[in-house]
Amino acid sequence: MAWKIIKLSFKAIYNNKxxxxxxxxxxxxxxxxxxxxxxxxxxAASGITDSxxxxxxxxxxxxxSGDDASVSADSxxxxxxxxxxxxxxxxxxxxxxxxxNSETGSxxxxxxxxxxxxxxxxxxxxxxxxxxxxxxWNTNVCVIGTDVxxxxxxxxxxxxxxxxxxxxxxxxxxxLEEQGSSLAGSEDSKILIPYSTAxxxxxQTGVSSFxxxxxxxxxxxxxxxxxxxxxxxxxxxxxxxxxxxxSEVLDTMSDVTNxxxxxxxxxxxxxxxxxxxxxxxxxxxxxTERTKEIGIRKAVGAKRKHIMLQFLCESCALSVLGGVLGLxxxxxxxxxxxxxxxxxxxxxxxxxxxxxxFCAVIGILFGSYPxxxxxxxxxxxxxHIS
Amino acid sequence: xxxxxxIYKSYTIGTVEVPVLRNVSLHVRPHEFxxxxxxxxxxxxxxxxxxxxxxxxDSGDYILDGEYVDNCTEDKLSEIRGVKIGFIFQQFxxxxxxxxxxxxxxxxxYHRISPSERxxxxxxxxxxxxxxxxMRHKPSQLSGGQQQRVAIARxxxxxxxxxxxxxxxxxxxxxxxxxxxxIIKGLWRDxxxxxxxxxxxxxxxxxxRKVYVHDGRLSEKEIYNGMENH
Numbered sequence: 001m002a003w004k005i006i007k008l009s010f011k012a013i014y015n016n017k018x019x020x021x022x023x024x025x026x027x028x029x030x031x032x033x034x035x036x037x038x039x040x041x042x043x044a045a046s047g048i049t050d051s052x053x054x055x056x057x058x059x060x061x062x063x064x065s066g067d068d069a070s071v072s073a074d075s076x077x078x079x080x081x082x083x084x085x086x087x088x089x090x091x092x093x094x095x096x097x098x099x100x101n102s103e104t105g106s107x108x109x110x111x112x113x114x115x116x117x118x119x120x121x122x123x124x125x126x127x128x129x130x131x132x133x134x135x136x137w138n139t140n141v142c143v144i145g146t147d148v149x150x151x152x153x154x155x156x157x158x159x160x161x162x163x164x165x166x167x168x169x170x171x172x173x174x175x176l177e178e179q180g181s182s183l184a185g186s187e188d189s190k191i192l193i194p195y196s197t198a199x200x201x202x203x204q205t206g207v208s209s210f211x212x213x214x215x216x217x218x219x220x221x222x223x224x225x226x227x228x229x230x231x232x233x234x235x236x237x238x239x240x241x242x243x244x245x246x247s248e249v250l251d252t253m254s255d256v257t258n259x260x261x262x263x264x265x266x267x268x269x270x271x272x273x274x275x276x277x278x279x280x281x282x283x284x285x286x287x288t289e290r291t292k293e294i295g296i297r298k299a300v301g302a303k304r305k306h307i308m309l310q311f312l313c314e315s316c317a318l319s320v321l322g323g324v325l326g327l328x329x330x331x332x333x334x335x336x337x338x339x340x341x342x343x344x345x346x347x348x349x350x351x352x353x354x355x356x357x358f359c360a361v362i363g364i365l366f367g368s369y370p371x372x373x374x375x376x377x378x379x380x381x382x383x384h385i386s
Numbered sequence: 387x388x389x390x391x392x393i394y395k396s397y398t399i400g401t402v403e404v405p406v407l408r409n410v411s412l413h414v415r416p417h418e419f420x421x422x423x424x425x426x427x428x429x430x431x432x433x434x435x436x437x438x439x440x441x442x443x444d445s446g447d448y449i450l451d452g453e454y455v456d457n458c459t460e461d462k463l464s465e466i467r468g469v470k471i472g473f474i475f476q477q478f479x480x481x482x483x484x485x486x487x488x489x490x491x492x493x494x495x496y497h498r499i500s501p502s503e504r505x506x507x508x509x510x511x512x513x514x515x516x517x518x519x520x521m522r523h524k525p526s527q528l529s530g531g532q533q534q535r536v537a538i539a540r541x542x543x544x545x546x547x548x549x550x551x552x553x554x555x556x557x558x559x560x561x562x563x564x565x566x567x568x569i570i571k572g573l574w575r576d577x578x579x580x581x582x583x584x585x586x587x588x589x590x591x592x593x594x595r596k597v598y599v600h601d602g603r604l605s606e607k608e609i610y611n612g613m614e615n616h
Contacts, residue, residue, distance in 0.1 A: 004495050015483055296479045299440060300493035300540070301468015303461045379467075380440045383479070 024322030026275025031326025043345025045257035111198020127174030295382025315367025323359030424599030472541030531562025
């Protein structure tokens with residue numbers, strides 16, 4: 001019985017191919033909108049998430065907004081003795097005008113200690129890193145990012161060249177490996193100088209921010225707690241510092257993308273709703289057209305529920321078929337998008353399945369009024385229409 | 387089998403109430419072949435609708451197979467139609483999108499019958515009307531007489547106690563009309579109860595008993611003299 005009714009529904013859809021297709025179009029477009037938009041947003045989001053994770057989830061960033069002098073670089077170094085912490089790198093960030101012959105530009109200058117390279121997990125491609133002796137002697141040396149090297153030195157080798165940062169001459173001792181851009185800003189466009197030199201240049205004695213590398217990913221949380229209690233002791237002000245980890249950034253990221261997805265799904269759901277109204281419309285037409293059929297079926301023994309079920313099944317088949325077609329077309333569309341935008345968006349199957357289920361609900365919802373109307377037809381009235 | 391007692395039925399057209407059946411009583415016994423004869427507008431179609439449980443009377447009793455049907459719900463009426471009554475219409479009333487086989491099968495889908503028995507019944511009745519080689523055809527590919535035979539097979543498949551034929555030959559040429567009447571008479575001889583509605587005296591004469599409808603009233607002549615006994 002159930003199988004026969006389903007077969008009948010598809011037969012009715014098949015008998016009115018053009019009309020069925022046009023009716024389904026609303027649903028097809030709706031499903032495509034939902035699936036494609038959500039898949040692409042989440043694809044983009046997972047790209048960003050990956051690049052954040054690449055930076056290492058064992059990294060912790062601490063910033064101190066209070067009194068400059070409250071935390072000294074030396075005291076921070078003591079954090080490295082905690083078992084949960086691998087190494088600590090205090091930094092002084094500033095921005096200065098940099099000159100090289102006729103080239104002038106404003107660059108981000110970062111005062112670092114040798115541990116910076118360990119904590120941030122970066123290496124140099126040529127020359128050497130900032131050394132302990134550079135800190136000790138406040139030397140005017142710098143390690144530059146690849147972008148800086150190419151804009152100041154062009155194709156020339158930057159190592160052993162000189163540049164003017166602010167008013168002083170600095171010797172370039174190394175060039176960093178190329179990193180590519182990331183959410184946390186690229187090292188490629190930074191100039192690293194010894195921490196003590198930066199401190200003297202800016203007149204800043206305390207640490208404004210520092211990076212911490214946890215001994216492993218499992219100890220990140222206890223490392224965060226250690227750093228927080230250390231900073232609370234040092235500043236005596238809970239509001240004066242902020243300690244954050246990549247995972248928090250990731251959480252924020254996923255919050256944002258989830259909201260985005262929800263918003264898009266909501267908009268697309270409206271188009272599905274409009275498609276549903278189209279289905280209701282055509283089902284009402286179909287009921288009128290098939291009044292005689294309904295009359296015949298009732299005359300030979302069909303009850304109201306049978307007629308109701310037949311039309312409900314038909315509207316459901318119409319919307320679910322539309323949904324499946326939409327899903328298949330979305331697959332193709334996402335492939336094309338990946339080719340054109342050279343991205344790696346993948347279809348979100350849970351959204352796809354949800355869209356199909358939603359279609360079934362729409363089919364039942366918008367099919368129930370026409371189906372009820374059909375089931376209420378009196379056989380005697382229905383038979384007399386020729 | 388069929389017992390109509392003092393049936394009254396009227397339709398309201400605009401604000402005017404038009405009586406169609408006035409105090410109609412009729413008794414049809416099992417295995418009887420009764421022709422209801424009357425001109426158009428006499429009320430015979432309304433009578434047929436009431437006998438066929440497609441409509442209910444305004445007043446009076448209708449007892450079908452020992453069951454009062456004048457206060458049944460719509461679904462109960464559907465069930466009675468499905469089980470006890472088989473319709474043969476002037477317009478055949480086959481579903482155009484279904485094949486002959488599917489048309490015969492259709493009423494059985496509303497019964498609680500196993501698929502294998504359903505198949506067996508459809509094949510048997512289609513064979514009975516001599517259309518086995520045409521059962522995959524749609525009504526539009528069949529002649530009028532063949533379509534009416536499919537309709538008869540559809541009736542037989544449900545194994546009803548009463549067969550109601552409303553001008554079964556009205557849309558057929560005389561040759562196919564005769565064929566259909568022969569089938570109907572054959573069914574009567576097989577023991578079916580048949581009520582045939584027609585305006586054609588030649589058709590009505592083939593029945594066992596004739597009943598005349600005129601201006602919403604019933605009168606019996608010929609075989610049975612005198613009016614209903616109740």
